[in-house]
Amino acid sequence: MTMHAIGFRRYGDETVLEQLTMPLPSVGEDTVVIRVVAAAVNPADWRLRSGQLRLVLRLKLPFVCGADVAGVVAEVGPQVTRFRPGDAVYALLATAAGGGYAEYAAAPESSVAHAPSRASFKQAAATPLVGLTALQALRDQAQIKAGQRLLVYGASGGVGSCAVQIGRALGASVSAATSGRNREIVASLGVDEVFDYTHDDITKLHERFDVIFDAVNALSLRRVQRALKPNGLLVTVNPLSDKFAPDWLAGLRGGRRLRSVLVRPDSGDLDQLRRWIDAGTVHTLIDRCYPLADAAVAQQHSASGRARGKLVLLVDPVLADTPIAERTE
Template sequence: MKAIVIYQYGSPDVLRYEDISTPSIKPDQVLVKIHASSVNPVDWKIRQGLLQPLSGYNFPKVLGSDLSGEIVEVGEQATRWRVGDQVYTFVNPLFGGAYGEYVAVPAANVSYKPQNISYTEAATVPVAGLTALQGLLDLGQLRPGQRVLINGASGGVGTFAVQIAVAMNADVTGVCGTANVDFVKRLGAHTVIDYTQEDFTLQEIQYDIIFDAVGKQSFFNCQKVLQSDGIYISTVPTVDNMGATLQTLLFSSQKCKLVLAQPSRRDLDALRDLIEAGKVKTVIDRTYSLSDIAEAHTYSEMGRTVGKIAITVNEGLQTINID
């Protein structure tokens, strides 16, 4: 099968599009023929070698985590699934495998793909969507009527976080750059702050939840705009936030928490329900073919992505870009 392989850490130039062996499955796994994947910042951070203590030093490596496709082989213990089922999920980005034509996936982590969107759209959901859902609902314990601020509201995680919070009937404030203010309003945010014009940490308004989807502010910077029992959630484990997480665990009514998405059929089912109900839409900035993954990584590294970057693995699939 074709896949994207690296033999060393480095720039996008280390990405190789070549033939490798199709993976075999274990009894509790399914083999998925991948129709589409997407780019997450963790993918190119691994490629750059920024996560070497976790990603290790064994090569070659196949990168990629998000995927949608169809099941072509079922392990003897994976009795829930059938060949031909349309599914979506993600694999651990540290081990990768989604930048290829086939991948073996634990059957327990797989969910049916939303029926009202394409494979390309579905592949942009798992990592970003689960990060937003698990951050807001599991860590933040989001309840209707709460005041929520999403920092980085126009990015991959942020676009999902805004829509999920709106669907939960929260009072949602989005923070983004000038060019994306109207876009974030269309996502449903009740208030939008242009960070080039206003620093939300200097406001008098206080929030029940601050979800920092880009890791640009620390818990300590946000404390004065958090309610006395408010929760700050970040996607980036900086030294400050890791320290604050431990400190607030025991000694503060305000809490700092870090979110790292975990594959979950239950949560993927919940996202599917929201998508099929029209409450959450995928947002695709650009679409690349698998063989053009180096260009996709280069664009992602620029930090200007609105929503997600999609990767088509099989040519000829329909791609739907949502403005």
């Protein structure tokens, strides 16, 4: 049995993407096979495709792009206990395995969760990578506490827009930095104040924040340390950055430290995101949706760095728009 997928046989620009005919994913002992309804596009997808990560991540070619999926369980392995065929689920696939831009995808049970019933499949697909990154950055790296002051830098992107909402859910008082064109959309997420990073110099703010979360890898600790309170923390999405700012140097910076996040699939964290989405606390912003066949156009838009929220590929366009609670199949 085969399926259609979008991927590449050699590294290069978006023109190397092609429709592939691939074998259906096989069911392992603890595997959930998902009939994909929608899949999200992330910066990691075009970075992997371009070959810029080939020294750190060796991919098996042909490679099917995509880490975020939402869909319906087609089959489960004998050790799977929490899912049955027909369940609506969402999942974060392993970066090096990919497999999201396809009619079917497989993931270990520990990377899958029941999808939020209040969302549509396209909203569910937009959530895992950015939602888990924001949650794990703020809860685990920043250990943010109620009442603390958080600045989310790059608040209009997928990670940033989730971080604003998750920061609020964790009780922080949230400020955001974005460009003027995205001011309104970011303000609508319920932040206390919005800075326009093209005009306002946040490095001149004095000891304002307990935590700055740089969701777009644009800041350095040296640049923003004055805006952090003593013992404050900069958290970045560049997983290598804190290697260059070890904690023993913090004494020279009034205790100010640097941490980074490297997202990991986690079904318990996906359950937490589902509860927030179903309660209306978190709403993943979607910029644009594309048919699966237009994955190259979507990756080009992502690579422009200007996406407002998420880009989603519709594998089953009718079902993708349906609120999950209302689906009949």
